[in-house]
Amino acid sequence: AxxxxxxxxxxxxxxxxxxxxxxxxxxxxGTALGPTGLAATKSLAVGKRLDSPDGRLSLRVDADGLRLELDGRAVWAVIPAVPDEKLQLTLRKSGNLVLRGTDNAVYWSSETAGTKHADLELDAGGVVLRAPTGQELWRADVPPGLFDATTTDTDCAEVTTPVPLAATVLTETGIRVHPCMVVAIDALLAAAKADGVDLGGWGWRSNEQQRALRARNCTPSGCRPMTATPGTSRHERGLAIDFTVDGRVVSAGSTGWAWLVQNAHSYGLKNLPGEPWHWSVDGW
Incomplete structure (x- = not known):
């Protein structure tokens, strides 16, 4: 009045x-949304949070813990034994995400030190820590079924242009791909594991990430390693995977390489010559 x-x-x-x-x-x-991400050297103190653009997903720090929430419901959390008003989540310059409290007590760490300029952000499936190349270093996901997401039976041959994050899905092992690939990739990874080969990897990357990768790997005289022109990469379509074996990038002669050469075709994947780690639906 x-x-x-x-x-x-x-x-x-x-x-x-x-x-x-x-x-x-x-x-x-007082319902303003928080930022969607956390850059290296930045922190979230008690009472602060990250929010997805639609407001449904939040990563919040309170005195009683760190929580990933969907529509106010906790789906992942780190809860100290007793509340701590000094809790602070910090993304260190080294790439390690650390939750500290009073007297610098460490309650939790992502154990991802060794990658500078990493970023923490909320995406369509949860919260993810990414290297500048787009590689996922750590993530916490919303359990399957909680989002009202739908998948599609699109034929991979019909996917001819880059797709946004919202048009991708996660495999059971956390590789982000186009929905047309998810069943085959889950089956491939399960078969490899049954044979004693521990395959992992990363798939989809954004156009921005592809541009950054191209800038890093290429000069006027060429690219090392080969890096697709932004807009043409199969990673941007969610149709390619850079595989790892036992946590390391697949190389020629490795157990992962030998298994993929013998079996990947059965799951619709072809190798890009010169890059033992890179497999896609059409070999590009």
Missing amino acids: GHDDTTLVLQDDGDLVLFDKDGSTLWST
């Missing part, structure tokens, strides 16, 4: 704010 010419505004960040005629804030709902 007592204020004329006020304006009620629903801001882009989700906060409903009542402004006085001079632009000052008289009242707000």
Whole structure:
């Protein structure tokens, strides 16, 4: 009361704010969304959070712990034995994500030191720590079925252009691919494991990540290793995987390479000559 010419505004960040005629804030709902990511050397203190653009997914730090929440429901958490008002989640320059508390007590770590310029961000499936190349270093996922997501029976041959993150899905082992590949990749990885070969890898990457990779690997005289022009990479379509074996990139002569050469064709994958680790639906 007592204020004329006020304006009620629903801001882009989700906060409903009542402004006085001079632009000052008289009242707000306090529902503004937090940032979607955390850059290297930055921290989240108690009361702070990351939010997805639609507001459904949050990574929040409170005195009683670190939580990944979907629509307010915790789906992953680190809970100290006793509440700690000094809790702070920090993405260190080394690439290690660390939850510390009073007297610098370490409650949890992603154990990913060794990759500079990593970024923590919320994506369509959870929270992910990524290297500048797009490689997923660590992630916590929303359990399958909680999102009202639908998959598609699209033939991979019909996927001819880059796809957004929202159009991809995760395999059971956490490799992000186009839905047309997920059944075959899950079957391939299960078969390899049954044969004693521990395959992993990473699949989809964004156009921005492909551009960064091209800039890093290429000069006017060529690219080392070979790096597709942004917009043409099968990774951007979710149709390629760079495989690892026992946590290391597959190389010629490795057990992973030998297994893939013998079996990958049965799951619809072809190798890109010169890159033992790179397999896609058409060999590019």
